[in-house]
Amino acid sequence: MFYNIIHNHLIKYPIPINIKYTWSFGSLAGIIFSVQLITGFLLSMHYDPNINAAFDSVEHIVRDIYGGYLLRYFHANGASMFFIVLYIHMARGLYYGSYVGKKGRYKLWASGVIIYLLVMATAFLGYVLPWGQMSYWGATVITNLMSVIPFVGHDVVEWLWGGFSVSNPTLNRFYSLHFGLPFAVAALIIIHLYLLHLVGSSNVLSVLSKRSKITFHPYATLKDVFSFFAFFILFSFFVFFSPDALGHPDNYIEANPMVTPPHIVPEWYFLPFYGILRSIPNKVAGVIAMFFSILILLVFPIFYMSNKKNFSNYYYIFSKFFFWFFVMTFFVLMWVGSKPPEDPYILVGQVFTFFYFIFFIIKVFIDYILWIFMKIHLLQFIILVIFLIMILSIEKGYMV
Template identity: 45%
Template sequence: MGSLLGLFLVIQIVSGLFLTMHYASNIEVAFDSVSKTIRRDSNYGWVFRSIHANRASVFLALIYLHMGRRIYYKRYGNLHTWSVGVVLLALSILTAFLGYVLPWGQISFWGATVITNLMTAIPIWGRALVTWVWRRFSVDNAALNRFYTLHFLVPFIIRVMALVHLVVLHEEGSGNPLGVFSSSFKIFFWPYFGVKDILGALFVLSLFLGIVFLAPDIFRDPDNFYKANPMVTPVHIKPEWYFLFAYAILRCIPNKGIGVFALVLSIVVFFFLPWVGGVSYLPTVAYQIVVWLWVANFFLLTWLGGCPVKDTFTHLAQVSGFLYFSLIILFV
């Protein structure tokens, strides 16, 4: 799984470098630079754009699978390795959000407005921080330039953190599903693990290229094909699918400050697993059932985050959000 993440990180950086040559970070021309210059006027621009956009979904899905497998097998005990991995998750979500704003479609603009406005929940400095990000009374050209700069820089920080992740992994040693650490059970990396990684890469790349060429817009919101219009609010503002579970938790809480705290906690809670892991005395089968219930609840939250704001979905999200944290407490 780690080798796949490294492969897709390289693909993302290379495709992003080609796209940045044609993108214009100005609210007047940003939408046209993506929909016309990149997708129509540049040779294979639509391919690079589709690779770059859909790779984010595959990359986050692989991160979730990577972390989920470690949780399932209780292999989150290496404090430094796990903590750096959670930082990589947070940086990846941040980078994906910043990139989602750049096409400057309807959902890009209103999503940026909603998410950045959450900073007003920060005591004392919240309002000043939002004003600094916006520079004016709403998301404008200055904010787009800031998002573009950060979207370009953060992937290089992710690269550095990935190297740190590898270093601490080799310092502390990796685990395995059986929990065996004896040197007598170790085998050569090649050809056993090497062939496994190559076959896994070929399989995932086949699925990825199938999405790129056959369904390039499957993860995109239809409203984002319209240019940003501050005077028209979309019926339903939602982020990309990989952020919907946290968005559902945020939206189901009527208090803004508590909602933002719960949103942040939905990611930060993973930092505590190495510290409190092993406290639970659940039998193995019960532990696995709890983990699978948590995974099912995660998918339910993701679905609820994409649903419109209605009482039924809000109440269901409140129950699901409560279960999200309760089940984590159970299986640690």
């Protein structure tokens, strides 16, 4: 049975002949996720989830445990590597319209977004565990966002804390959730792969013909292996030569509830959404905008449900332009999120928050216009344009 699963769904699994190396990032995400599971499990054997011992236990792992520094830095930098791969994987799906087309594609896309949400939650919980200054105050700021929930907001915050502030019960709960959530992510990854094999892999040209497909092995496996080794070089650079480059120096200071850092920032992969949150002066509106900036990834593909055409940006220059403008917007918001909440960063954040949301509206609009053009025969469209030009010329002549 196991051999049949491997043979049918891996070795002989049909894939489009024209997929690129960017399709390897899905497999790469699975490999890095496995690394995170293994290193996290080994770290849990030495970590002490107590506010009086958590910080020292992390130092003990790095300094006293044989190979402990490798476990710690592989796990800490692995989170950043995982998000790099996830963002590229999602950007590829957004660029080539993987969320629309054959029946079941929206379910595939939605399962991926849910995985992303759970991974974000898991990463946030893990960031709190070292119990440094940024861990403590990051937990305080982010959990306080729940206070905007009408009527029960403050009760929810105290329930999350297990008291009246971030303390030992909070750390214990976050540790348990950080350990348990990856198993939910693993289950969703299996569902994601199942849905992928139901609808088949997308491709650059949106070609779905069975004649244009090849087997996964050896063609895709060679690309995946090459991508893995190329990415592992980048991963190894951060682990061995610059293990703290993607972290915050304040997290090497033990958590102190009596001293607030001058500038509280989350990890880099949360910065775009943090930038949206701080760009809006009203707390409730900022929290709503931040959460909707993520949930919009689930909402906007619904407008394509009645259309089975796959809108790959490969064909359309306007869609390409707006996509790369969206990528620039994402990085600008990341930069804004890393800066203090003051002018001109607030103004820049507000402008690019507007661009972030308007992208999805413009994308749906442009894709539907293109879909209408494709429904009209090219010759008929040219005749229509000539006819309109003639009418405008005649009217202009009468006016003269």
